Amino acid sequence: MEPQTLSLTNMRSSNTYSSKLHRDHTRTSNPPKFCIQLSKRTPKSISDGLQKDQRKDLSRILRTDAAVKGIVRKANSRKYQQLWPKAVLEALDEAIRENQWEMPLRQAEQASLLFEIMLSEGLRPTVDVYTALVSAYGQSGFFDDAMSTLDDMKSISDCKPDVYTYSILISCCTKFHRFDVIGHIIAEMSYLGIECSTVTYNTIIDGYGKAGMFELMENTLTDMIESGGCLPDVFTLNSIVGAYGKFGQIEKMEKWYDEFQLMGIQPDTKTFNILIKSYGKAGMYEKLRSVMDYMEKRFLSPTIVTFNTVIEVFGKAGNIEKMDEYFKKVKHRGIKPNSITYCSLVSAYSKAGHMKKVDSILRQVENSDVVLDTPFFNCIISAYGQAGDVKKMGELFLEMKERKCKADHITFATMIQAYNAQGMTEAAANLENKMIATKERSGGGGGGWWRFLAYWLGHKVNWMLAGCIVLKGQLSPMDGQLQFPKLVES
Template identity: 75%
Template sequence: MEPRTFALANLHASTTCSRKFLIDHTHIQTQELPKFFVQLSKRSSKPVSNGLQKDQRKDLSRILRTDAAVKGVVRKANSRKYQQLWPKAVLEALDEAIRENQWENAVKIFGLLRQQQWYEARCQTYTKLLIMLGKCRQPEEASLLFEIMLSEGLRPTVDVYTALISAYGQSGLLDKAFCTLDDMKSVSDCKPDVYTYSILINCCSKSRHFDLIGRIRAEMSYLGIKCSTVTYNTIIDGYGKAEMFELMENTLTDMIESGSCLPDVFTLNTFVGAYGKFGLIEKLEKWYNEFQLMGIRPDIKTFNILIKTYGKVGMYEKMSSVMDYMKKWSFSPTIVTFNTVIEVFGKAGNIEKMDEYFKKMKHQGMKPNSITYCSLVSAYSKAGHITKVDSILRQVENSDVTLDTPFFNCIISAYGQAGDVKKMNELFLEMKERACKPDSITFATMIQAYNAQGMPEAAENLEKKMIATKEISGTRLIGC
């Protein structure tokens, strides 16, 4: 379907809602660009820049202090004798565990918190824990936590119910999410609001239950609850990711015709991302121009999406033109920008260009992260440059970069493919020392490497370990 034509020239970008929730606005892809860059430069006498984009990581000493504090409190949580701890230590450890989505530690610390003589039950604490459990896909823990809250005599608030709905919805338990919504509606002074419905719509979109979105919007209309900009952006994002472009464009029409919720840069990025992801470059550029006519200007994320798009389809000249344009208008490249370019050239097998941008990244004072090193290791491994993989490993060991499971999977795979089983095993042990849990990819990679090297017994033993790990991981921790 051809995009509808709107009278957009007099529209202006709206401000984003202050009460936002977590929606994945993905990075995506693209092709022809020079024309709409010219249009943007004509409309923009003043360049927009977010300033120098620095990695906001805490310094290493603070990370170590905080990590030690959390571990110390967790150790105390495993004992019943600590009932008179200082509030500051326990509360800070709980906040840090929640912030880092360490749900096992968080629920242990919360159990310790409830043992303290000074403990006072608060809905805000439960809300934060429920949101975290939703992100970590732990609906059973969230349900148990809600029961504990009720047992403490607390009356759930709108935020508590909304967080619980999100916890169920993010795990695909939509029946439970809708039942919770019904329970919420039966409580006086605790009626669902636009934020609650936006969360539910987001969960339905992620679960590909688009048939439920109409039902939710009809209910909102019946209750007199108007969609917000966030609501519309959520629906548009869901349709875009599902390649339902006609519905995506129709929702944009509804958004504009509402008169109260105008498109913003998130809407722009969603359209650019959706069309770019599926290689519809002409559509992407057409809508890019339409959004400019609305007065909506791109941000650094828009350009990162375009860079990834052009790179993915092999249009390197256009990718370079985006980067040149960013430089001209003082858009500072971020860690995402460099990681995208490094990944693009790495997958294309252009090691020289990849190394060039890796050096540029470091020269600009940008700290590589786990994603950067993953791309480098994958490219070197694919090209058969195992000595360069060794070099990356040394760099990582001498840095304070936070490593994660995907990085270890990547480097374990590199050494496995090179036939270096000893190094692969060493990295597997180091992975556990750094508290990175092996996943199914880790085990599958190692089992494949063992079989390729004629080590069936080692492969069988590792498969047994994988099964045991899966069985242990289901244990409940909020038994307080």
């Protein structure tokens, strides 16, 4: 089937090209004149055009930057009550693209504040607004507030909770292991005549599976099948197979994999990644390799996630030779390693005492455009700290700041332990004081962001946007079940 689709695509593009040529030819009454006009297009004019485009881009960037700074300045002032909508959305869109979620992410109190401002402006909340608020409370673990908001929804005629509201609430319950509440929620849905969706069932199955509650997980799958309207899909397969694999129940994992095959549910790359990780944890390396071979035969190319899993498995097992072999395959296939890849390599080399190879990885990273994160720096700082190279550890800590990676409690704890091990108690004490100061500073951040959001969102934007910012677009543990909305048109 694949070659046929590709062939049709090629034919379609070929026809489009030929028809364009024909139309252009018929419109051109004087071909020589057309050629003369083309010859006037000198390299200099092309260069000028590129320079103009670059100047235009630079001008746009500078205007946007100035506008965003102006927005923040106005938001911190009591004088201004109106904000420019385009600049606000551009600022939000840029923060989302750069993964800068720290300030606006899952702050239930700020979400509640936005909701109160909305009410004070005389705006009527919708089901989406209430659902976003329920989710904000639930994702922060404030279940009493979430339930209270749910009760408020029931008392408003045009804001009754729907399956989406309940699915989000169930997702929050599974996250915080409040499995005692799930039964009551399902009973309430049944009483209100709200049927569970596939996402609802998948959320419950995934939650029970991750908690090792296999009987309840299988019972929920039975309910899902017997409902008639919701059939298991690949997300269901991945949740159940992943649950048994996580807890080392390989036979059960294989049994359910076969069961889903009989149901006609085909595995995806994530399924095979789960199998590879499970076999690796169980030390069943032959089966791991057989899964890799099977993927190749089915033309399912292993992704960087697949290779990261294999590299991590062999690294933790201390099989450096096999780990290096698969890392070479990553390079030969033209797959770009990421920070997780390098983190696994550094961890394995460090445990094996191969510090020269850690140095080599560090050079590779410095000469690449890979985006490094806090876990990577924690890993490599730990490697040099355990090796007693506190000078290199300090250099990496400074580089971490330069790359705008925030140090967390693991970073500080690792460095303090390394300093104490070397008898550098004063340096350890100074770092501990710095850690406390950093924690205190980060406690009240994000005020400016939320004030300008609160001012402007109250007038212009669908309030579901605020909920999405709080939630980071999360509905359920399964990938691909909820897409984050695009805030600004490109």
